[in-house]
Amino acid sequence: MAELLSELPKKHPQRARILQGYLLMMASLLKYQDADGVWHQLIDHPESYQESSSTAMFTFAMITGVKQGWLKRKPYAQAARKGWLGLNKLFIDQDGLVDKVCVGTGQTNSLDFYLNRPTQKGNPHGQAPVLWCVNALLKK
Numbered sequence: 001m002a003e004l005l006s007e008l009p010k011k012h013p014q015r016a017r018i019l020q021g022y023l024l025m026m027a028s029l030l031k032y033q034d035a036d037g038v039w040h041q042l043i044d045h046p047e048s049y050q051e052s053s054s055t056a057m058f059t060f061a062m063i064t065g066v067k068q069g070w071l072k073r074k075p076y077a078q079a080a081r082k083g084w085l086g087l088n089k090l091f092i093d094q095d096g097l098v099d100k101v102c103v104g105t106g107q108t109n110s111l112d113f114y115l116n117r118p119t120q121k122g123n124p125h126g127q128a129p130v131l132w133c134v135n136a137l138l139k140k
Contacts, residue, residue, distance in 0.1 A: 002022065002061040002064040026061065026062060033058075036050065037055075037087075041115070048115050049119070051101070052090075052101050057129045059084055062079055064136050087130060093121075098127050101125055101127075104125070
């Protein structure tokens with residue numbers, strides 16, 4: 001939604017609805033960021049593992065929202081900073097490979113299925129959102 005809102009004309013008839021959904025999602029995510037600044041494989045299950053691609057995507061969305069003025073600067077800038085620092089500390093190695101990227105996941109009603117999803121290192125699914133964060137941080 002952050003990318004869509006960045007490109008959507010301000011007078012688009014659905015913009016307010018999309019922005020409302022984005023703000024609701026960001027407020028919900030803020031509540032689930034852990035002490036290390038990252039999010040877990042299952043957002044509302046702190047016993048699930050810390051996951052890098054979701055952390056990078058949520059961090060990107062918050063960086064973008066703060067810079068665009070959609071999000072209140074203080075809480076979301078702090079959360080974005082914590083997310084970025086957590087990504088670097090926990091998931092990115094000296095070669096720039098991102099670890100703890102959840103492999104592709106289908107849908108099921110089994111909590112254990114999601115709790116036990118394997119992770120990969122260097123998977124493009126996790127590498128790309130980290131680059132989105134870098135790009136967002138470098139933009140004015």
